[in-house]
Amino acid sequence: MKIRINNADIAYDDHGVGQPLLFLHAFPLNRSMWQSQVTVLLSKGGYRLVAPDWRGFGESESSGELTTMEVLADDVAALMDALGMQKALVCGLSLGGYVAFAFLRKYPERVSGLVLADTKPDADTEEGRGNREHIAQLALSEGAGAVADLQVPKLLSDYTRQRHPEVEARVRRIAEAATGRGIAAVSRGMAQRRDAHDLLAQISVPALVLVGEQDAVTPPKVAQEYAAQIPGSQFVVIPQAGHLANLEQPEAFFEALQHFLVRTL
Numbered sequence: 477m478k479i480r481i482n483n484a485d486i487a488y489d490d491h492g493v494g495q496p497l498l499f500l501h502a503f504p505l506n507r508s509m510w511q512s513q514v515t516v517l518l519s520k521g522g523y524r525l526v527a528p529d530w531r532g533f534g535e536s537e538s539s540g541e542l543t544t545m546e547v548l549a550d551d552v553a554a555l556m557d558a559l560g561m562q563k564a565l566v567c568g569l570s571l572g573g574y575v576a577f578a579f580l581r582k583y584p585e586r587v588s589g590l591v592l593a594d595t596k597p598d599a600d601t602e603e604g605r606g607n608r609e610h611i612a613q614l615a616l617s618e619g620a621g622a623v624a625d626l627q628v629p630k631l632l633s634d635y636t637r638q639r640h641p642e643v644e645a646r647v648r649r650i651a652e653a654a655t656g657r658g659i660a661a662v663s664r665g666m667a668q669r670r671d672a673h674d675l676l677a678q679i680s681v682p683a684l685v686l687v688g689e690q691d692a693v694t695p696p697k698v699a700q701e702y703a704a705q706i707p708g709s710q711f712v713v714i715p716q717a718g719h720l721a722n723l724e725q726p727e728a729f730f731e732a733l734q735h736f737l738v739r740t741l
Contacts (some may be wrong), residue, residue: 477490478560479555480552481495481554481558481736482547482550482551483539484531484536484539485526485536486529486531486536486537486555486735487529487534487535487536488507488526488527488528488529489507489525489570490515490526490559491514491518491528492518492521492524492525492586493524494521494522494523494569494587495515495522495524495565495737496523496524496561496563496565496594496634497523497525497526497565497567498524498564498565498567499513499514499526499567499568499572499574500527500528500566500567500569500571500572500575501529501534501569501571501572502550502570502571502572502719502720503568503570503659503662503663503666504533504594504620504623504624504627504629504651504654504659504701504722505533505647505651506529506530506533506534506536506650506671507528507529507534507536507651508650508655508678509569509650509722510722510723512653512730513722513730514527516730517560517734520558526559526561528551528552528555528702529664530543530548531547531548531551531662532541532654532657532659532661532662533658533659533662534654534659535651536569536660538655538657538658539658539661540661541657541664542661542665543544543561543661543662543664543665544578544667544668545574545575545577545578545665545669545670545725546578546626546668547665548575548662549575549578549579549581549583550582552566552575552667552705553582553583553586554577554694556586558729562586563585563588563592564586564587564588565587565589565591565741566579566580566587566589566590566591566662566739567590567591567593568592568593568734569573569593569595569720569721569722570593570595570693570694570719571595571666572593572595573592574669575591575595576590576668577669577670577672578669578672580679581670581672581675584678587681589660589681589682589684589741590681590682590684591681591683591684591686591733591736592618592669592685592686593685593686593687593689593721593722594686594687594691594693594719594720594721595603595694596678596694596698596699597671597675598671598672599669599695600628600642600666600669603725604667605667606676607714608663608664608667608740609663609664609667611619611623611626611627611659611660611663612659612660612664614661614738615657615661615663616656616657618654618656619655620651620654620655620656620659621652622650622655623651623654628644628647628648628651630693631647631716631718631719631720632644632718632719632724633688633689633716633718633724634688634690635716635717635724636716636717636718636724637707639699643723643724644718647720647723659716662669668698669733670685671712673702673705674704674705676704676706677705678706679706679709679732680707682736682739682740683703683708683709683710684709684710684711684712684733684736685699685702685703685710685712686699686712686713686714686733687699687700687712687714687721688714688717688718688719688721689713689714689715690716690718691718691719691721692718696713699711712734714715714728714729714732715728717729723736
C-alpha cells in the first residue's frame with residue numbers, strides 16, 4: 477500500500493487487528509526485513525502490524541538531498557494519523573532505532589512501548605560523519621549495488637556469512653532495491669542525528685534492548701550500557717547474530733520479542 481505523506485509517496489504494510497506495533501527498518505534495507513516477525517505475529521493474532529519504507533527505500537519515493545531522523549519521525553506520526561493509530565509500540569533496528577529515538581523526543585505520548593534492536597543513542601563521531609558522506613557520494617555515483625558491496629559484509633556475523641549465505645544474498649537483494657538518492661539523503665541525515673542519551677532516564681514505557689552477539693556496528697557492551705540507563709528495561713543478546721539480528725536469527729529474535737510483548741502488553 478502507498479499513501480501521500482508530507483509531500484512523498486510512502487509505501488507501508490498494515491496487517492492484523494489489535495495492539496498496534498510499528499516496525500522501523502534498518503539502513504540500507506526496507507520493510508521486507510520484518511517479514512518473518514510480522515508473519516508469525518499475524519498468525520498468533522491480537523496485533524496490528526505496520527511497517528513503512530523510508531523515503532527512497534523499498535517502494536517509497538525519494539525526496540530531497542537530506543532526510544533527517546526528524547523527517548522520518550514526522551512520516552511515522554503522519555502515517556499513524558492516517559491509519560487512526562493514536563499510540564503504538566515502536567520496534568526499530570539500527571536506523572529504525574535512530575528514528576525511534578527521534579520519534580520518542582517529538583511524540584512521547586504516542587509511544588506505548590519501545591524495542592531498540594542493534595542500535596545506539598550516540599551521535600556520530602567526526603569519523604562516522606565522514607563515513608556517512610562517503611556512503612552518500614558512493615550511492616549517488618555508483619548506486620545501491622556499490623553501497624551493498626561495502627555495507628552488507630559489515631552487517632552480518634561471520635556465522636551467518638559462513639553458514640547461511642542465503643541470508644546474505646537476501647540482505648543484498650533488499651539493499652539493492654533502494655535508490656541512490658534515498659541512500660544518500662538518509663546517510664547524511666544519520667550523520668546529523670542528535671545524541672539521545674538525555675532521553676534514556678526519561679523513558680517510562682516498557683522497553684526492550686536487543687543486540688546480536690557478534691554485532692560489530694553496535695557491540696553488546698554498548699547496548700548493555702545504555703539499556704542500564706532505561707528504567708526497568710529488559711536486555712537480551714541474540715547468539716550468533718551480527719547487526720541484523722532479526723534476519724540472522726529470526727527464531728531467537730522472535731522469542732525475545734514475544735516474551736517482552738506477553739509480559740508488557
